[in-house]
Amino acid sequence: xxxxxxxxxxxxxxxxxxxxxxxxxxxxxxxxxxxxxxxxxxxxxxxxxxxxxxxxxxxxxxxxxxxxxxxxxxxxxxxxxxxxxxxxxxxxxxxxxxxxxxxxxxxxxxxxxxxxxxxxxxxxxxxxxxxxxxxxxxxxxxxxxxxxxxxxxxxxxxxxxxxxxxxxxxxxxxxxxxxxxxxxxxxxxxxxxxxxxxxxxxxxxxxxxxxxxxxxxxxxxxxxxxxxxxxxxxxxxxxxxxxxxxxxxxxxxxxxxxxxxxxxxxxxxxxxxxxxxxxxxxxxxxxxxxxxxxxxxxxxxxxxxxxxxxxxxxxxxxxxxxxxxxxxxxxxxxxxxxxxxxxxxxxxxxxxxxxxxxxxxxxxxxxx
Amino acid sequence: xxxxxxxxxxxxxxxxxxxxxxxxxxxxxxxxxxxxxxxxxxxxxxxxxxxxxxxxxxxxxxxxxxxxxxxxxxxxxxxxxxxxxxxxxxxxxxxxxxxxxxxxxxxxxxxxxxxxxxxxxxxxxxxxxxxxxxxxxxxxxxxxxxxxxxxxxxxxxxxxxxxxxxxxxxxxxxxxxxxxxxxxxxxxxxxxxxxxxxxxxxxxxxxxxxxxxxxxxxxxxxxxxxxxxxxxxxxxxxxxxxxxxxxxxxxxxxxxxxxxxxxxxxxxxxxxxxxxxxxxxxxxxxxxxxxxxxxxxxxxxxxxxxxxxxxxxxxxxxxxxxxxxxxxxxxxxxxxxxx
Numbered sequence: 001x002x003x004x005x006x007x008x009x010x011x012x013x014x015x016x017x018x019x020x021x022x023x024x025x026x027x028x029x030x031x032x033x034x035x036x037x038x039x040x041x042x043x044x045x046x047x048x049x050x051x052x053x054x055x056x057x058x059x060x061x062x063x064x065x066x067x068x069x070x071x072x073x074x075x076x077x078x079x080x081x082x083x084x085x086x087x088x089x090x091x092x093x094x095x096x097x098x099x100x101x102x103x104x105x106x107x108x109x110x111x112x113x114x115x116x117x118x119x120x121x122x123x124x125x126x127x128x129x130x131x132x133x134x135x136x137x138x139x140x141x142x143x144x145x146x147x148x149x150x151x152x153x154x155x156x157x158x159x160x161x162x163x164x165x166x167x168x169x170x171x172x173x174x175x176x177x178x179x180x181x182x183x184x185x186x187x188x189x190x191x192x193x194x195x196x197x198x199x200x201x202x203x204x205x206x207x208x209x210x211x212x213x214x215x216x217x218x219x220x221x222x223x224x225x226x227x228x229x230x231x232x233x234x235x236x237x238x239x240x241x242x243x244x245x246x247x248x249x250x251x252x253x254x255x256x257x258x259x260x261x262x263x264x265x266x267x268x269x270x271x272x273x274x275x276x277x278x279x280x281x282x283x284x285x286x287x288x289x290x291x292x293x294x295x296x297x298x299x300x301x302x303x304x305x306x307x308x309x310x311x312x313x314x315x316x317x318x319x320x321x322x323x324x325x326x327x328x329x330x331x332x333x334x335x336x337x338x339x340x341x342x343x344x345x346x347x348x349x350x351x352x353x354x355x356x357x358x359x360x361x362x363x364x365x366x367x368x
Numbered sequence: 369x370x371x372x373x374x375x376x377x378x379x380x381x382x383x384x385x386x387x388x389x390x391x392x393x394x395x396x397x398x399x400x401x402x403x404x405x406x407x408x409x410x411x412x413x414x415x416x417x418x419x420x421x422x423x424x425x426x427x428x429x430x431x432x433x434x435x436x437x438x439x440x441x442x443x444x445x446x447x448x449x450x451x452x453x454x455x456x457x458x459x460x461x462x463x464x465x466x467x468x469x470x471x472x473x474x475x476x477x478x479x480x481x482x483x484x485x486x487x488x489x490x491x492x493x494x495x496x497x498x499x500x501x502x503x504x505x506x507x508x509x510x511x512x513x514x515x516x517x518x519x520x521x522x523x524x525x526x527x528x529x530x531x532x533x534x535x536x537x538x539x540x541x542x543x544x545x546x547x548x549x550x551x552x553x554x555x556x557x558x559x560x561x562x563x564x565x566x567x568x569x570x571x572x573x574x575x576x577x578x579x580x581x582x583x584x585x586x587x588x589x590x591x592x593x594x595x596x597x598x599x600x601x602x603x604x605x606x607x608x609x610x611x612x613x614x615x616x617x618x619x620x621x622x623x624x625x626x627x628x629x630x631x632x633x634x635x636x637x638x639x640x641x642x643x644x645x646x647x648x649x650x651x652x653x654x655x656x657x658x659x660x661x662x663x664x665x666x667x668x669x670x671x672x673x674x675x676x677x678x679x680x681x682x683x684x685x686x687x688x689x690x691x692x693x694x695x696x697x698x699x700x701x702x703x704x705x706x707x
Contacts, residue, residue, distance in 0.1 A: 094455075124486040135454065136486055140478050146444055147479070150451020157407070157433055158455070176471070180444030187439055342489040343524055345547035346575075348622045 019231035025297025035240040055317035077265030080291035084238030096148035096166035122332040142172040145181035152190035163191040171202025191249030199264035204277040217259035232260030391533040395540035410462035446475040466501040467510035481524030504557035506683040514644035529553040531595035538571040555593035577624035583613035590641040601693035639671040
């Protein structure tokens with residue numbers, strides 16, 4: 001009996017996360033793994049978006065505490081991934097976000113009211129996915145990774161120039177769907193980029209109890225897919241890595257897994273109590289790696305950001321916050337008949353009958 | 369909703385003996401030929417043509433970009449089909465056996481069923497999920513489940529099941545053409561059933577039940593594998609002077625209240641027959657809704673003649689578990705006919 005022994009295998013990612021701009025704003029002394037730092041002009045645009053996104057997250061979290069929204073999972077601290085990865089997409093590409101990726105929806109151009117509809121409780125998905133080339137934010141863990149893979153497979157079969165990018169977290173990396181998606185995408189060589197936001201916690205469960213892998217990016221090798229690990233708080237590294245992965249995908253070279261190391265600065269949602277599972281010192285520690293501070297230092301040193309521009313950017317973020325407040329301080333108008341309107345394309349007798357009963361109930365209530 | 373591209377009367381070939389497997393195969397072939405967005409993938413559906421040969425020859429005819437073998441992961445198959453449907457495709461996917469669809473439960477229930485509603489109708493998922501189901505084939509454990517109640521209790525899904533080759537063809541064509549996702553349940557024990565027919569064939573619309581035998585004393589409501597059993601009971605009953613009407617439900621969700629109520633009001637008695645366990649089963653819903661709609665027309669409670677409330681048994685115990693014509697007639701006899 002003879003067995004074909006492979007002569008090479010896909011290499012594991014480099015151990016040190018790729019980073020261009022260190023936490024102190026100075027050039028990071030880390031091998032670039034073949035990636036190129038984006039131009040300062042590109043970085044300035046990304047900086048503005050990150051400042052806006054952070055203000056957005058703070059405003060929405062505040063409104064949630066006031067009771068204007070039912071719940072809100074903030075991505076504060078993860079702005080470099082939300083903005084960097086999403087900005088790298090072309091308009092024809094499709095984004096497959098999760099519940100923690102409102103900031104990516106904002107970056108993608110989805111209007112504030114439509115993003116927050118799910119959390120205010122108006123409707124499960126407030127936007128038309130086809131309009132923004134963005135899937136509804138997935139609430140079940142990891143299921144969207146397969147949707148992104150399937151969408152990319154269809155694009156490949158049709159010969160369309162469309163890639164897909166999906167976010168997932170360190171917790172979701174334990175779900176079976178994640179493994180199935182990595183495998184399907186690699187076997188089918190779909191143009192898909194998996195952006196794994198390793199923010200250290202799945203609600204309360206720390207990474208060390210989630211996975212015993214040296215690093216989550218290592219898993220890519222097992223599926224015959226390139227994987228790399230980047231400093232998820234360095235938007236230059238995130239943007240460069242996603243841009244390169246999308247280019248590979250567009251060239252027919254298949255999927256990529258990018259693990260972005262970061263930290264969830266806020267609680268899981270407003271109903272969570274992080275004091276039960278992590279120390280204030282740990283949160284404090286991560287503040288020194290802040291994605292916005294370091295980019296600001298870099299841009300000021302490079303001479304592309306001055307006080308005047310910084311003030312303009314802050315003002316634009318405040319303007320956004322005002323629009324969020326205005327949008328959320330109006331009552332959502334809901335229509336009970338919509339309960340029945342979209343379940344099936346083909347109308348059903350039992351739904352028509354139930355809608356009739358509800359409408360009669362409402363009419364009776366209105367008269368009494 | 370309509371099945372197009374049916375041949376005209378002159379083109380129809382002479383009736384031939386057609387198995388349900390062959391009818392399903394032809395339905396897939398015609399769907400693939402008619403619509404470029406139709407894709408067929410799943411476990412072993414390409415080279416092998418499926419473990420039941422339902423997809424035989426399709427890969428060769430349409431190529432591996434339309435019909436292919438996927439990795440062995442049911443959630444992956446359904447999850448990627450969702451993405452493909454979002455991109456404008458019309459996937460027809462196979463879960464190899466009933467119990468092997470369970471890994472895909474989350475994708476089916478949380479996404480296939482809900483995407484259209486979640487997106488206010490902006491994203492429909494025209495996916496057909498073929499599930500060979502039920503027993504009576506001497507299968508080892510996990511190869512004979514009747515999982516219909518899980519799917520039927522999920523708003524957003526359409527669930528149909530044929531009991532004969534003609535319906536197998538027509539219902540599958542209509543399912544593939546539907547904008548709504550369809551759970552298409554294929555009764556394994558009927559795969560090899562033959563009927564004389566000419567394909568293509570268009571039977572009743574997919575949301576309608578069919579009276580398959582007329583009678584006046586009692587209505588038997590059933591579907592898929594047990595339609596044959598109910599017809600046998602009707603035949604035997606006739607010898608004892610009992611006139612039994614048999615309805616093949618065909619569509620489990622939605623439920624054809626109109627056809628069923630008309631029959632029950634005529635006979636005033638009904639029994640529901642299925643292989644699945646009784647407790648919380650599909651028959652419970654049928655009994656409840658038929659009673660609610662027809663209480664004053666009924667002269668006896670609606671009976672359920674089903675599999676026992678036990679896990680599906682080993683092959684040598686199947687015969688004790690499955691509803692038989694005799695068990696049906698015994699149950700009917702237990703009614704108080706003088707009410």
